[in-house]
Amino acid sequence: MNAVLNRRGFLRTGAAAAGGLVVGFYIPEHTKASAGLVADSKLNAWVHVSSDDKVTLFIHKAEMGQGTVTSLSMLLAEELECDWARIHTEFPGISREYGANQGVVGSQSIRSSFNTLRQAGASAREMLIQAAAQKWGVDKSQCRAENSMVINTATNARLSYGSLADAAALLPTPTGVALKTPAQYKIIGKSKKRLDTPSKTDGSATFGIDVRMPGLLYAVIERCPVFGGKVVEFDASKAKAVPGVKNVVQVSTGVAVVAENTWAAMEGRRKLTVKFDEGAVAAFSTPGITQSFIDAVAPGGGVSMRKDGDAAAALAGAAKKLDAVYQTPYLAHAPMEPLNCTAWVKADSCEIWASTQGQSTARAVGARITGLPPEKVQVYTEYMGGGFGRRAREDYMGEAVEISKTIGGPVKLTWTREDDMQHDAYRPASYCKFSGGLDADGWPSVWTTAIACTAFSGNATAVEGIHNGPYTLANFQVDYHNINPGIPVSYWRSVGYSQNVFFGESFVDEMAHAGGKDPVELRRRLLAKSPRVLAALELAAEKAGWAKPLTAGHALGVSVANNIGSNTAQIAEVSVTNGKLKIHRVVCAVDCGQVVNPAGVAQQIESGITFGLSAALKGGITIRNGRVEQNNFYDYDVVRIDEMPKVEVYLVPSELAPGGMGEASTPGIAPAVCNAIFAATGKRIRTLPIRAEDLA
Amino acid sequence: MPAVKFTLNGKPQSVEAVSAMPLLWVLRDTLGMTGTKFGCGMSLCGACTVHIDGQPVRSCVTPVSAVAGKKVTTIEGLSTERSHPIQLAWIEEDVPQCGYCQSGQIMTAAALLAKTGNPTDADIDEAMRNNICRCGTYEEIRKAIHRAADIQRAGGAR
Numbered sequence: 001m002n003a004v005l006n007r008r009g010f011l012r013t014g015a016a017a018a019g020g021l022v023v024g025f026y027i028p029e030h031t032k033a034s035a036g037l038v039a040d041s042k043l044n045a046w047v048h049v050s051s052d053d054k055v056t057l058f059i060h061k062a063e064m065g066q067g068t069v070t071s072l073s074m075l076l077a078e079e080l081e082c083d084w085a086r087i088h089t090e091f092p093g094i095s096r097e098y099g100a101n102q103g104v105v106g107s108q109s110i111r112s113s114f115n116t117l118r119q120a121g122a123s124a125r126e127m128l129i130q131a132a133a134q135k136w137g138v139d140k141s142q143c144r145a146e147n148s149m150v151i152n153t154a155t156n157a158r159l160s161y162g163s164l165a166d167a168a169a170l171l172p173t174p175t176g177v178a179l180k181t182p183a184q185y186k187i188i189g190k191s192k193k194r195l196d197t198p199s200k201t202d203g204s205a206t207f208g209i210d211v212r213m214p215g216l217l218y219a220v221i222e223r224c225p226v227f228g229g230k231v232v233e234f235d236a237s238k239a240k241a242v243p244g245v246k247n248v249v250q251v252s253t254g255v256a257v258v259a260e261n262t263w264a265a266m267e268g269r270r271k272l273t274v275k276f277d278e279g280a281v282a283a284f285s286t287p288g289i290t291q292s293f294i295d296a297v298a299p300g301g302g303v304s305m306r307k308d309g310d311a312a313a314a315l316a317g318a319a320k321k322l323d324a325v326y327q328t329p330y331l332a333h334a335p336m337e338p339l340n341c342t343a344w345v346k347a348d349s350c351e352i353w354a355s356t357q358g359q360s361t362a363r364a365v366g367a368r369i370t371g372l373p374p375e376k377v378q379v380y381t382e383y384m385g386g387g388f389g390r391r392a393r394e395d396y397m398g399e400a401v402e403i404s405k406t407i408g409g410p411v412k413l414t415w416t417r418e419d420d421m422q423h424d425a426y427r428p429a430s431y432c433k434f435s436g437g438l439d440a441d442g443w444p445s446v447w448t449t450a451i452a453c454t455a456f457s458g459n460a461t462a463v464e465g466i467h468n469g470p471y472t473l474a475n476f477q478v479d480y481h482n483i484n485p486g487i488p489v490s491y492w493r494s495v496g497y498s499q500n501v502f503f504g505e506s507f508v509d510e511m512a513h514a515g516g517k518d519p520v521e522l523r524r525r526l527l528a529k530s531p532r533v534l535a536a537l538e539l540a541a542e543k544a545g546w547a548k549p550l551t552a553g554h555a556l557g558v559s560v561a562n563n564i565g566s567n568t569a570q571i572a573e574v575s576v577t578n579g580k581l582k583i584h585r586v587v588c589a590v591d592c593g594q595v596v597n598p599a600g601v602a603q604q605i606e607s608g609i610t611f612g613l614s615a616a617l618k619g620g621i622t623i624r625n626g627r628v629e630q631n632n633f634y635d636y637d638v639v640r641i642d643e644m645p646k647v648e649v650y651l652v653p654s655e656l657a658p659g660g661m662g663e664a665s666t667p668g669i670a671p672a673v674c675n676a677i678f679a680a681t682g683k684r685i686r687t688l689p690i691r692a693e694d695l696a
Numbered sequence: 697m698p699a700v701k702f703t704l705n706g707k708p709q710s711v712e713a714v715s716a717m718p719l720l721w722v723l724r725d726t727l728g729m730t731g732t733k734f735g736c737g738m739s740l741c742g743a744c745t746v747h748i749d750g751q752p753v754r755s756c757v758t759p760v761s762a763v764a765g766k767k768v769t770t771i772e773g774l775s776t777e778r779s780h781p782i783q784l785a786w787i788e789e790d791v792p793q794c795g796y797c798q799s800g801q802i803m804t805a806a807a808l809l810a811k812t813g814n815p816t817d818a819d820i821d822e823a824m825r826n827n828i829c830r831c832g833t834y835e836e837i838r839k840a841i842h843r844a845a846d847i848q849r850a851g852g853a854r
Binding site: 063064065066067193194196197198199200201202203204205206207209210212218243244260261262263264334335336337338383384385386387388414416417599603606607608609610611614632633634638639640641642644646647 | 826
């Protein structure tokens with residue numbers, strides 16, 4: 001029996017038996033008949049129709065909660081004219097048909113698929129219509145498609161998609177099929193329930209960590225607690241004596257304990273003795289890192305990221321000047337599903353089962369470690385229990401491939417929560433120094449920014465949200481200092497916007513109050529050249545009742561953001577009683593262009609706010625002698641149900657190209673809350689997370 | 697290795713395991729019941745919640761020896777065909793996003809509903825505040841618990 005049939009063997013039967021959505025392993029076309037399944041006809045890379053009228057949509061992206069399975073299905077179904085109640089979805093393998101780089105980063109799924117998938121749905125529909133026209137011997141203009149049927153408009157005869165699929169699959173793929181106009185949409189723009197919900201309420205949804213197969217062993221890795229440290233030597237004798245431990249092997253990141261189950265591997269790891277060379281990063285701790293940021297910014301200069309007008313002259317001539325320093329810490333991603341990966345390296349193949357944001361990355365790392373050509377590396381996309389940027393990295397997948405290559409069998413590597421906290425690639429810590437100048441009427445005339453932060457993927461990730469922000473000032477300057485102490489940093493939901501929108505929107509608020517201006521009114525003035533952000537601001541202000549009377553003790557704070565092609569405005573309503581902050585309500589107005597699934601947008605806005613709120617209220621990774629000091633959710637806490645404000649989402653109607661949604665609302669919540677705290681108490685929060693002493 | 701005997705989702709179960717091995721890993725790795733999730737290993741996040749004799753318990757810190765002779769219910773055994781009022785309400789309110797924490801949320805909520813037929817918001821806060829969701833489904837969870845109480849009162853209860 002080949003590996004494909006083995007995969008069927010460990011594919012959970014519950015998902016299929018329960019009906020509805022089947023998300024499972026891709027079974028290559030030629031094996032399906034031998035596996036006893038109803039044969040599919042492939043109309044294109046995204047659409048298969050089987051003779052029993054089952055329509056299978058292949059979702060080439062991955063699902064980490066952001067709703068891609070549902071929203072991409074909507075794009076396909078809109079043009080395919082299939083019966084929504086009877087669609088099935090699967091994650092396919094990697095194929096050039098799906099683009100050069102398969103993955104889910106930068107809130108790109110809808111943006112990069114909007115035209116492609118509608119076109120795929122339309123061309124499949126046209127093939128089915130053509131097949132029906134040929135069967136009836138009529139012109140295809142006499143046929144239309146609806147609800148997985150082709151209808152002969154002259155005779156009202158009907159043929160099901162399933163009965164046409166074989167013939168349709170033999171037809172050439174039409175190109176340039178005219179797509180619907182927004183007025184013709186039946187699915188796009190109307191809320192759909194998530195296709196993955198049922199399987200996520202009975203335990204049948206299969207995440208990466210749930211992958212099982214015959215002969216599978218389980219591994220954990222002991223890594224150097226200091227970033228960049230190396231194994232010098234280790235003694236595995238006590239670990240190997242633990243019942244269930246099968247093997248102990250060195251990998252490039254540490255020492256792996258392989259066992260019959262995850263618990264035995266963890267027990268074995270506790271018995272390991274490993275001597276590490278800690279390396280250069282052991283010299284760094286948070287206070288010193290912060291001081292290096294301060295020292296970098298103090299003399300001025302840096303890399304110029306934006307220079308409009310003459311800031312120095314404008315500051316010298318300003319009627320009123322203000323300065324402020326803001327800081328944010330390193331942050332861990334902490335997705336609920338700890339990192340894990342299952343790999344099986346054989347002489348001529350490598351299979352990787354992963355909850356990953358980077359399917360192509362998985363293939364590349366598999367090929368690099370095994371030396372196999374990329375096409376010999378098969379990647380199976382599993383549901384992710386959260387990603388937030390963390391699962392775009394290859395480290396955990398490379399480790400699993402290394403272990404499997406060494407032991408010569410299938411292995412599931414699982415990271416503990418402590419591994420996750422201490423070996424992340426973090427949202428970088430940042431330090432930001434602002435100067436602002438107001439004219440004689442109290443309006444801002446000049447704004448300068450100096451930021452010290454660790455760059456990755458170019459300097460823009462350190463300053464985005466400021467240097468490319470929505471505001472227009474005659475004199476506007478942004479300078480950047482790249483300081484790299486060796487703490488790994490990477491993409492974290494909304495990337496540089498996550499800290500810079502807090503910095504910028506707080507300082508704009510400071511400038512408004514310094515000049516005696518209403519914070520919304522001041523933003524209106526600065527947003528003259530950002531009409532979409534302005535429209536979101538107006539909608540949020542209207543819905544939140546800005547400038548209307550509030551409950552005694554309550555206050556409002558506002559923020560705006562434009563990231564990932566979307567425009568948002570948030571207004572938070574808070575009270576601070578005896579030093580205790582309560583966030584009562586958050587209004588978020590969004591212009592994200594053409595909305596695909598309004599319910600999905602509302603979910604993502606709420607989700608992004610929850611994520612940003614955890615960072616604002618609780619998050620903070622600190623470094624001591626090159627090690628992360630936090631361990632688990634007891635010292636890296638997140639927002640709980642009783643701390644969650646009510647979130648109201650309002651959409652600005654638009655037919656413009658869709659924007660991203662997964663990261664749209666994360667940046668704006670911290671400044672909206674902190675600006676509301678200032679309005680309530682006169683206390684200005686300039687360092688996150690907000691501490692109790694800041695409010696006392 | 698001693699065999700531990702208990703009732704799992706209504707059926708007798710015997711498993712050979714180190715007595716200190718947490719129930720979580722017995723369920724997931726030994727028995728292949730992966731609906732119960734690993735999140736923290738320290739009883740901090742609630743993803744591993746199961747019912748032992750009807751009470752919500754964190755399986756990640758419960759040694760398998762502690763369930764000898766007891767009735768263990770996991771997400772897979774909460775109902776047939778997702779018919780528990782909590783599951784019905786979860787689907788109606790479209791609660792999950794990534795879904796990873798939801799087995800634990802559902803098991804915790806089901807235990808709340810068994811004890812408190814008409815929970816207030818304060819009851820929900822108290823029962824659910826130790827179940828972490830990183831996606832931010834909290835308001836949907838709250839709505840779904842209220843809805844489940846309605847379903848249960850209307851006779852949708854088991």
